[in-house]
Amino acid sequence: MTRRAVVRGVGHYLPDRVVPNSEFEKTLETSDEWIRSRSGIERRHFAAEGQTTSDLATRAAKAALADAGLEVDDIDTVIVATSTPDLTFPSVGTMVQAALGMTHGFAFDVQAVCAGFVYAMTNANALIVSGQSKRVLVIGAETFSKIMDWSDRSTCVLFGDGAGAVILEAHEGAGTNEDRGILSTDLNSDGRHREILYVDGGVSTQTTGFLRMQGKEVFRHAVEKLAQTAHRALDRAGLSAQDVDWIVPHQANLRIIKATAQKMGLSMDKVVVTVQDHGNTSAASIPLALSVGKARGQIKEGDVVVTEAIGGGLAWGSVVLRW
Template sequence: MTTRAVVKGVGHYLPERVVPNAEFEATIDTSDEWIRSRSGIERRHFAAEGQTTSDLAVRAAQAALADAGLTAEDIDAIIVATSTPDLTFPSVATMVQAGLGMTRGYGYDVQAVCAGFVFALANADAMIRGGMARRVLVIGAETFSRLMDWTDRTTCVLFGDGAGALVLEAAEGQGNTDDRGVLSCDLQSDGRQRDILYVDGGVSTGTTGHLRMLGKEVFRHAIEKLAQTAHAALDRVGLSGEDVDWIVPHQANLRIIQGTAQRMQVPMDRVVVTVQDHGNTSAASIPLALSVGKARGQIKPGDLLVCEAIGGGLAWGAVVLRW
């Protein structure tokens, strides 16, 4: 018998304010057609004034707990993937813990930018398999609208705010790929590529800073590295693209999603796509897509999923799991 981290529940939350592409036309040199043709994005959500990353995370966590039929007191640990914490410290996870009324267990944050949820999921899987927790709440939550340079039309139209969450629970499996739960993980990073995607603020500057990106370079790395990490995770358990029911990718750019699926030889009708409605929500994008994919009736129990993402660092990775 093998201990597996099985998805017990999933949920998400999006801020009320919806920002269509046309809204940017009044302030910068862009158009709905320009944004759609280059990214596939049609709209995104922005957090309200005073609405924080932890606020979004709590709402997503509550939805995931309701879906799992559990309460906060059933959870042993919280991991939040985010690059937009409310404060430098304490962690968003501890704020979520308090927001849920959870008086036991522990929480911490993971920062791997857009790949953060994959890294957090791998952490949760290791904790469950190692016996450190029986149930872990894994959340991706971001308010990237607070990092935008509103004069840079190449970046400010791409990002949105939101949160998604999974409840993972320890369960016994047979130790083969028919088991439900996380089957394999692949994590990678390359600090030499820091300057193609970063925020020019932080403790060293005394400012929050703005997101800076060399789009063509990020695109080139993304297509290559996302397919590579997905294949690596599948290879570890003797599977291939033909075995995959759904790719649930980081939702950054429709052309990247299409290019990665092509390299994996998986047709687009087996890819969960939400980028048109959410934009790039960084670490929140995969759990958001998982929640929406389940709600649409796409993702069903027993389906084999590959979740893959790449973000600043560069950091990238993939998780293979059976729903």
Template sequence: MTLRAVVEGVGHYLPDRIVPNSEFEKSLDTSDEWIRTRSGIERRHFAADDQTTSDLAVRAARAALGDAGLSASDVDGIIVATSTPDLTFPSVATMVQQELGMTRGFAFDVQAVCAGFVYALTNANALIVAGQAQCLLVIGAETFSRIMDWNDRSTCVLFGDGAGALVLRGQEGKGSNEDRGILSADLNSDGRYREMLYVDGGVSTTGEAGKLRMQGNPLFRQAVEKLASTAETALAKIGLSGADVDWIVPHQANIRIIQGTAKKMGVSMDHVIVTVQDHGNTSAASIPLALSVGVERGQIKRGDLLLSEAIGGGLAWGSVVLRW
């Protein structure tokens, strides 16, 4: 028998404010057509002035716990993937822990930008398989609207705010790729590419949060190659290929990256969960948001084989294969 980290619940939260592409036409030399053609994005959500990343994370966490039929007292630990924490410290995860009324266990953040949720899932899986926890809450939450340069039309139109969460519980499997739960993962990073996507501020440099900077075209080329490669590596670890996948649930950065990766893997877009048109790029929140929406739409069903892959600043990238 093999211990697996199985998804027991999923949920998400999006702020009330919906920002269509047309809103940017008032202040930037851009248009709805320009944004849609280059990114596939039609609208995104922005947090209210008094909403923080932890606020969004708590809403998603409660939704996931409700879906699992569990309470905070059943959870051994919380892992939050985010690059936009409320404060430098303490972690967003401890703030979520407090708001949920959870007084035992552990909580910590993971920072790998857009790849953050894949990194968080991989860490959660390792903790469950190692016997360090039985039930974990894994959250991706971001307020990227707080680090946008509103004069840079190449970046500020791409990002949005939101949160998604999964509840993972340890469950015995047979040790085959037919088991439910996380079956394999692949993580990578290469600091040589850090200037392709970064924020120009920080605690030990400017003392300020800074603004997001991106080299779009070079990053696009790196993304398609690296996402397809990590996906194929994760699948090969368990003797599978793209043809075996029911759904690719990718990081929702850009429709052209999503399409390019699927094509490179030989997977039809009919088997890809796409939410980028409604959410924009929500960084570490995009995969759990897409998972939750995929379930809500009735696309993702129990027993389906899912592949999630993401790339973000660092560069950091990776993938996870799981059976729902």
């Protein structure tokens, strides 16, 4: 028998404020058509004044617990993937732990920008497989609206705020790729490419900074690296692209999503797409899409799901699981 990390529940939360593309026309030389044609984004959500990443994460966590039919006492570990924490420390994970009334177990954050949720899922899987944890609440949560340069039309129109959560639970499987749960993972990074996607501030510089991106370079790396990591993870699971029921990619740009699917030889009918409604929510985008995909009736028990993401670092990776 083999211990597997199986998805028990999912949930998400989006702030109330919906920002359509047309809102940017008031302050920038841009248009709804320009934004849609280059990104596929039609609208996004922004956190309210005073609403923090931990607020969003806690609401998504509660939704996942309800979906799983579990109480907070059933959870022993909380991992939050975020690049926009409330404070330098303590971690958002411990803030969520406190907000849920959880006084046992442990919590921590993972920071790999848009690839953060894939990194967090990989860590959660390792904790479960090793026997350290039984049920892990894995959350991706971001308030990227707090680090936007509102004069930079190439970046500020692309990002949104939100949170998604997945509960992974230890189950015994037969040790084959017919098992439910996480079947394989693949993580990568290359720090030489820092300059194409970064925030120009931080604690040691005593500035908050703004997000800076070289869009064409990010696009080039994304299409190549996302297809590669997905194929590597599938190979490790003993599966091929033809075995995939759903790709749930990082929701950054519709053109990247389409190009990656094409490179993998898969139809867009097999891709869960939410970027039009949420924009790029960084580490929150995959769990948001998983939750929405389940709610739509797309993702069903037994389906083979591939998640893949790339973000600043550069950091990228993928997870293959059977729902």
